[in-house]
Amino acid sequence: MSQSTSIPKKQLRVRDHGFDNYMEIEKKMRKVLKFQSLILFQYNQTLPISRLDNLAGRLGFKQFEAGAFILKFPHVFEVYEHPVQRVLYCRLTRKAINQIMQEKEALLAQIPDAVTRLRKLIMMSNEGRLRLEHVRIARYEFGLPDDFEYSVVLKYPQFFRLVDAIETRNKYIEVVDRDRKLTVCAIEKVREREYREKGMDAEDVRFKFLVNFPPGFKIGKYYRIAVWKWQRVPYWSPYEDISGYDLRSIEAQKRMEKRAVASIHELLSLTVEKKMTMERIAHFRMAMNLPNKLKGFLLQHQGIFYVSTRGNHGKLHTVFLREAYWKGELVEPNGLYLARRKLCELVLLSSRKANVDRGLVRYRRDIEEDEMEHFRRDCAEDGFEGGKEGKEGEREDDLSCDACSDFTDDDDDVDDIEKAENAQLNG
Known part of the structure; x- marks a missing residue:
């Protein structure tokens, strides 16, 4: 090579x-x-x-x-x-319960989009059908509810058909009608935007993928030339039927290799968070003609995908679509993604902040009690001073705190107190 x-x-x-x-x-x-x-x-x-x-x-x-x-x-x-x-x-x-309710509302609100994603996902398969169990395993990534078999598949018979395979005893989801409007890949829209904004050569953009290598990745002269030539190689669309092509030639193998990149790219684009575990991608390997050695294939295209081994002691591999993220956040977030990130915010909040919240509740209660006590004390002091303005022989008990407590009740009680004071002063 x-x-x-x-x-x-x-x-x-x-x-x-x-x-x-x-x-x-x-x-x-x-x-x-x-x-x-x-x-x-x-x-x-x-x-x-x-x-x-x-x-x-x-x-x-x-x-x-x-x-x-x-x-x-x-x-x-x-x-x-x-x-x-x-x-x-x-x-x-209460914050966690509100987050769960918000995520459920966002999940129900995007059901029409989930139907479109499921249609496109099935249309990418070779035979126009996928195993129900494989879709069930990846339902969280594609934004499908837990009961999607009834709320999505059986609810829309004009789009989906649920069949039982006699030879394997497995259930399959088949697409009823292949809509030509849904066969446009996400990378094609990106190419069109790049062509309009940057005004690049049409021949260079026609089969190009956005490549953004990770920091520290060494790019030599020959590697750069190889990537430039690979970008110009034509390929078949993931939604195109390739059963009638002869795949034994070297040119056909190159096209199939690039088609596999496009298939994984489109698969990640259909997810809610533009990421998916490699183990779940492998469930669609036979249906979409993906390579057997999937990890090595993804590492060969590190400028398009990123494979992270963090989580579950390195046994779990998560594949990210690099172009969809910027500084750890989605470039084009959706409602379901934002609702799920609310839980992330609750997880990242420190325990000290929680103690402060509880302290604020007690602090507000203490403030209210102190204000009431201060109000009673002021009332008592005002009544005591008013008694001093009378005659010297007047007793302090005549204007005690009982009168001050009555002062806050009704206007009639206030008039009675004023009459009593005038009577004592006129003696």
């Missing part, structure tokens, strides 16, 4: 700390989501602390580790004492 004609297949992975830091937060959020689901499935959505270790063992936590984990996120989990049983319980905070 000449260095000037193709991209080297063996590439060292260069870390991008922006995406790795993103995954460090994502790792905490996955554990928090597991605890949330555990609490929401309990009776009255509360969990006794005594049962916490036994139930959290199913989530992979060791003994006494679950309690310490909950105390790290006081903005999400709240530990309180039952007023009757005098037993410690755990429940979700």
Whole structure:
């Protein structure tokens, strides 16, 4: 293989700390989501602390580790004492419940977009159908509800058809009609925008992918030439039927390789957060003609994708679409993404801030009590001074605090007090 004609297949992975830091937060959020689901499935959505270790063992936590984990996120989990049983319980905070409701509303609001994404996803397959179980595993990434089989697939019979395969006993989702308007890839829209904004040569932009290498990636002279030649190689669209082509030639293999890049690019573009685990991408490998050695293939194109190994002790690989992110945030965020990031904000808030919030509640209550006490004291002092202006033989008990307390009740009581004072002064 000449260095000037193709991209080297063996590439060292260069870390991008922006995406790795993103995954460090994502790792905490996955554990928090597991605890949330555990609490929401309990009776009255509360969990006794005594049962916490036994139930959290199913989530992979060791003994006494679950309690310490909950105390790290006081903005999400709240530990309180039952007023009757005098037993410690755990429940979700008001902020966490509001975030869950906001995410549910955003999920229901984008159901029409999820239907379009599912149609495009099925149209990318070779046979126009995908296994129901594979879509179910990746439903979170594509913004599909948990009951999407009924609320999406069976609800829209004009778009989808649910069939049973007799030979494999698996359920498949088939697309009813292939709409030509949905066969436009996301990269094609990006190319059009680049062509209009930058005025580049049409021949160079026609089959180009946006390449943004991570910091520290070494780009030599021959590698740069190889990338330039690879960018000009034509390829078949992921939505195009290639069953009638002869794929044995070298030119066809180059086109298929670039088509695999376009397929993964389009697959990530259909997700809500423009990222997906490599293990879930592998479920669509046979249906979309993706390479067998998927990790090596993705590392060969580090300027387009980024593979992060953070999370689950390096056993989990998350693939990001580099062009969709800027400084750790989505360039074009959507409502569901913003609702999910609210949980991230609650996770990142420190426990000191939670203590400050609780202190502010007590502080406001103390302020109200101090104001009432100060008001009573002022009333008492004003009444005492008014008594001194009378005759010397007047007793202090005649204008005691009882009169001041009556002063705040009604206007009739005020008139009675004034009449009594005038009577005493006129003696």
